[in-house]
Amino acid sequence: MRRPIILSRIKSSIASDWSLDAIEVEKRRIQYGANDITEIHTNRWLELALNTIKDPMIWFLIITSILFLILKNYNQAIILFFAIIPLIGIDAFLHWRTQVSTQNLKSRLATFAIIIRNGIENKISIWEIVPGDLVVVSTGMIVPADGIIIAGKNIQIDESTLTGESFPAQKQLLSFLPDGLSDPAVESKHWGFAGTRLLTGTALLRIIYTGKETLYGEIILSALQTLQHRTPLQKAIDKLVFMLIIAATIFCIILAGARFYQGYGIIDALLTAAILAVAALPDEFPLVFTIFLGVGVYRLAKKKALVRRAVSVENIGRITCICSDKTGTITEGYFKLVQWFPTAPFTDRDLLHIARLASRNESGDLLDLAIIEETKQQKITTEKAIATFPFTEDRKRETALVSINTSRILAVTKGAPELILSISNISAAVKEIILKQIATLAATGYKILACAQSHIEKTTELAEPKNNYQFVGLLAFSDPPRKDAIEAVRHCRESKIHVLMITGDHPETARAIAKNIGLGKGEPKVMIAEDVKHYLQQNDGDYFRKIDVIARAIPLQKFDIVKALQSVGEIVAVTGDGVNDVPALKVSDISIAMGERGTQSAREAADIILLDDNFGTIVNAIAEGRQLFKNLSLSFKYLLMIHIPFVLSAAFIPLLGFPLLYYPIHIVLIELIIHPTALLVFQDLPKEGKLTPIQRHKKIQFFSWKDKLGILLVGTFSTALVILGFIFILHITKNVEHARALTFAILCFTSIAITIGLSSLRIWITRIIISAIIIILILLMQFSFSAKFLYFTPLHIDDWIFIILSSLVTLLLTKLL
Numbered sequence: 161m162r163r164p165i166i167l168s169r170i171k172s173s174i175a176s177d178w179s180l181d182a183i184e185v186e187k188r189r190i191q192y193g194a195n196d197i198t199e200i201h202t203n204r205w206l207e208l209a210l211n212t213i214k215d216p217m218i219w220f221l222i223i224t225s226i227l228f229l230i231l232k233n234y235n236q237a238i239i240l241f242f243a244i245i246p247l248i249g250i251d252a253f254l255h256w257r258t259q260v261s262t263q264n265l266k267s268r269l270a271t272f273a274i275i276i277r278n279g280i281e282n283k284i285s286i287w288e289i290v291p292g293d294l295v296v297v298s299t300g301m302i303v304p305a306d307g308i309i310i311a312g313k314n315i316q317i318d319e320s321t322l323t324g325e326s327f328p329a330q331k332q333l334l335s336f337l338p339d340g341l342s343d344p345a346v347e348s349k350h351w352g353f354a355g356t357r358l359l360t361g362t363a364l365l366r367i368i369y370t371g372k373e374t375l376y377g378e379i380i381l382s383a384l385q386t387l388q389h390r391t392p393l394q395k396a397i398d399k400l401v402f403m404l405i406i407a408a409t410i411f412c413i414i415l416a417g418a419r420f421y422q423g424y425g426i427i428d429a430l431l432t433a434a435i436l437a438v439a440a441l442p443d444e445f446p447l448v449f450t451i452f453l454g455v456g457v458y459r460l461a462k463k464k465a466l467v468r469r470a471v472s473v474e475n476i477g478r479i480t481c482i483c484s485d486k487t488g489t490i491t492e493g494y495f496k497l498v499q500w501f502p503t504a505p506f507t508d509r510d511l512l513h514i515a516r517l518a519s520r521n522e523s524g525d526l527l528d529l530a531i532i533e534e535t536k537q538q539k540i541t542t543e544k545a546i547a548t549f550p551f552t553e554d555r556k557r558e559t560a561l562v563s564i565n566t567s568r569i570l571a572v573t574k575g576a577p578e579l580i581l582s583i584s585n586i587s588a589a590v591k592e593i594i595l596k597q598i599a600t601l602a603a604t605g606y607k608i609l610a611c612a613q614s615h616i617e618k619t620t621e622l623a624e625p626k627n628n629y630q631f632v633g634l635l636a637f638s639d640p641p642r643k644d645a646i647e648a649v650r651h652c653r654e655s656k657i658h659v660l661m662i663t664g665d666h667p668e669t670a671r672a673i674a675k676n677i678g679l680g681k682g683e684p685k686v687m688i689a690e691d692v693k694h695y696l697q698q699n700d701g702d703y704f705r706k707i708d709v710i711a712r713a714i715p716l717q718k719f720d721i722v723k724a725l726q727s728v729g730e731i732v733a734v735t736g737d738g739v740n741d742v743p744a745l746k747v748s749d750i751s752i753a754m755g756e757r758g759t760q761s762a763r764e765a766a767d768i769i770l771l772d773d774n775f776g777t778i779v780n781a782i783a784e785g786r787q788l789f790k791n792l793s794l795s796f797k798y799l800l801m802i803h804i805p806f807v808l809s810a811a812f813i814p815l816l817g818f819p820l821l822y823y824p825i826h827i828v829l830i831e832l833i834i835h836p837t838a839l840l841v842f843q844d845l846p847k848e849g850k851l852t853p854i855q856r857h858k859k860i861q862f863f864s865w866k867d868k869l870g871i872l873l874v875g876t877f878s879t880a881l882v883i884l885g886f887i888f889i890l891h892i893t894k895n896v897e898h899a900r901a902l903t904f905a906i907l908c909f910t911s912i913a914i915t916i917g918l919s920s921l922r923i924w925i926t927r928i929i930i931s932a933i934i935i936i937l938i939l940l941m942q943f944s945f946s947a948k949f950l951y952f953t954p955l956h957i958d959d960w961i962f963i964i965l966s967s968l969v970t971l972l973l974t975k976l977l
Contacts, residue, residue, distance in 0.1 A: 307365035477785030602668030718744035804875030870977030917974025
């Protein structure tokens with residue numbers, strides 16, 4: 161990982177002999193703000209209380225208990241008031257659990273720091289640190305902000321909070337700044353990052369980033385901001401909930417009218433309608449979605465993928481095509497000049513000298529940096545250019561003019577070999593030899609540049625020569641594929657995710673890299689960007705599904721390629737790092753910016769920012785997104801399967817003229833089963849081993865036809881068990897409390913059976929919840945005191961046999977369907 165050093169914050173110096181004074185500190189605090197990494201300003205307990213009391217079930221219980229007080233039914237009123245306590249407890253726990261991700265990260269931050277100001281060492285709160293501060297970090301201390309290490313020895317840092325790696329990171333001192341760059345990017349080995357801990361040694365850091373600009377702050381701030389946005393899926397769920405509420409309201413009015421008509425009185429009619437309303441209230445759906453969404457954002461952040469928009473969590477698992485850069489995403493992104501081939505009469509040093517003249521420190525170009533590094537090692541010095549003509553996508557070359565004497569200028573240029581050859585005076589035979597050499601080098605995966613020179617007369621107007629260059633030679637750069645790119649591409653291929661590598665490289669270079677990582681099953685189909693226009697004009701988006709690599713491409717072509725792929729039903733993710741990538745990022749279904757080398761414009765346009773610029777991270781995020789969506793679907797499936805018998809039995813038993821099946825206390829107990837099951841069991845289901853193919857459509861579908869059939873059959877079967885069980889036992893025993901106890905137990909054990917069937921008891925929390933429910937139910941229903949308190953009578957052994965058998969059938973149906 162590399163991060164740029166903003167020189168204006170450190171006065172373009174990393175020397176340890178200067179430090180900020182009080183006046184400068186105050187200026188910087190006004191400019192950059194406090195070093196508030198988490199930016200969590202709300203009272204945690206107040207926020208928890210406000211989220212908890214939003215549960216409509218709590219208000220239902222309060223209003224119902226007040227109603228019982230008015231009727232002077234003090235026993236019921238007291239029971240309901242006490243019933244609120246466990247419900248508040250479980251809701252508070254669930255909301256607290258959604259805070260844990262960011263709060264855990266916050267707890268790992270330092271609370272104080274040792275700083276040097278005015279040459280004096282002092283201990284201050286971390287909130288007071290500003291960019292430019294000198295911070296002393298000793299063994300065991302937590303780094304308070306992001307800074308470069310300028311002094312110290314034997315420095316090892318635990319960076320597991322950021323990278324997940326358990327091994328200590330060896331750190332090195334940054335002894336000098338790279339020459340000529342405005343804001344030079346520096347390797348992570350020279351950085352100390354906020355939230356990491358110094359294991360050995362002592363380090364002196366010059367702080368560059370504070371607050372939300374730190375890597376740690378970006379992770380937390382991303383998760384917090386994302387949860388504030390309403391996504392399309394949330395809006396769809398809101399619409400569903402609204403429709404269900406309207407339907408439930410109409411049903412409640414009908415039920416209340418029927419009970420009153422049957423002669424039960426106005427109070428009974430109101431209570432019956434209220435109980436049905438709460439049973440039918442679909443409050444779990446938006447709650448489950450919101451919590452799952454927050455968990456997804458946090459998990460993706462831990463996978464080094466910062467989510468800037470919540471919709472990304474919904475969409476990322478549905479990706480069917482990835483349009484990816486090559487350099488730094490599929491490859492390591494660090495070029496090294498490994499071979500050079502001068503043409504006669506030029507020597508190796510002549511070629512390197514020409515290449516260095518045509519390179520600029522301040523360009524930030526990785527190829528320029530590789531050339532500069534090699535010429536430093538070769539101790540090749542160069543003259544200063546009097547004019548430069550930078551590389552552009554259209555020109556595909558960079559030219560510099562160097563004064564030789566009062567009347568002559570040396571023009572040097574480097575760029576795409578085909579272009580340099582076309583402007584050079586070279587025979588057809590020699591050109592053919594060089595083209596074969598280029599193809600051979602490119603086929604081995606090297607990135608190739610060509611160099612040329614021209615002597616021109618000095619005039620008042622400095623202009624770039626258009627042709628008549630003397631060809632000097634070729635440069636070969638290595639940029640090997642990332643180690644995990646091969647496995648990531650294999651996962652994509654197995655799951656029918658099409659990977660399209662779009663690069664500006666030579667076709668043979670791109671082909672070699674694509675072959676190495678397994679694109680096209682080792683035989684990638686390569687297309688030159690010039691041919692793209694034809695298929696775009698033909699609106700033949702389907703053709704791009706058959707292509708693995710587009711070479712010699714410019715970023716602006718990505719836009720049209722993405723649109724073409726979307727026109728044939730692909731869900732497209734696009735990676736980008738520059739301003740010219742922004743149009744393609746904007747139009748894509750999932751836009752992914754590079755966190756290490758991406759521009760601010762690209763990051764602002766992106767849905768997701770990769771901290772490590774790694775293609776493998778994209779695939780990991782897809783797998784995480786798919787599992788999140790699957791977990792959410794299972795949770796919704798559970799909610800529907802259990803709500804069908806719950807709501808229908810609460811409605812039809814009173815409509816048939818029988819006494820109330822559920823009292824408010826029963827509603828509370830059932831909610832205490834449903835909430836933790838839906839929000840804990842299915843949220844924590846582990847990620848599956850490999851990605852599975854998905855259908856190419858844009859419409860979000862929670863349930864397949866098989867799922868819908870399963871929900872209908874399990875719900876109908878469970879409803880029949882509850883209603884017929886109540887009627888049958890009431891007919892046999894003439895005891896309403898016995899019939900109520902049996903049907904309540906059937907409903908609760910149906911919930912257990914569905915949970916086991918959908919989750920397969922794969923995680924420890926499932927086993928704990930199931931065991932706790934069974935134990936508590938048996939204790940509550942079989943002890944006379946508690947059974948009487950719940951308007952039950954203890955069940956007989958034959959009742960339990962029937963309950964267990966019906967639960968096993970429900971479990972079998974859930975598994976099969």
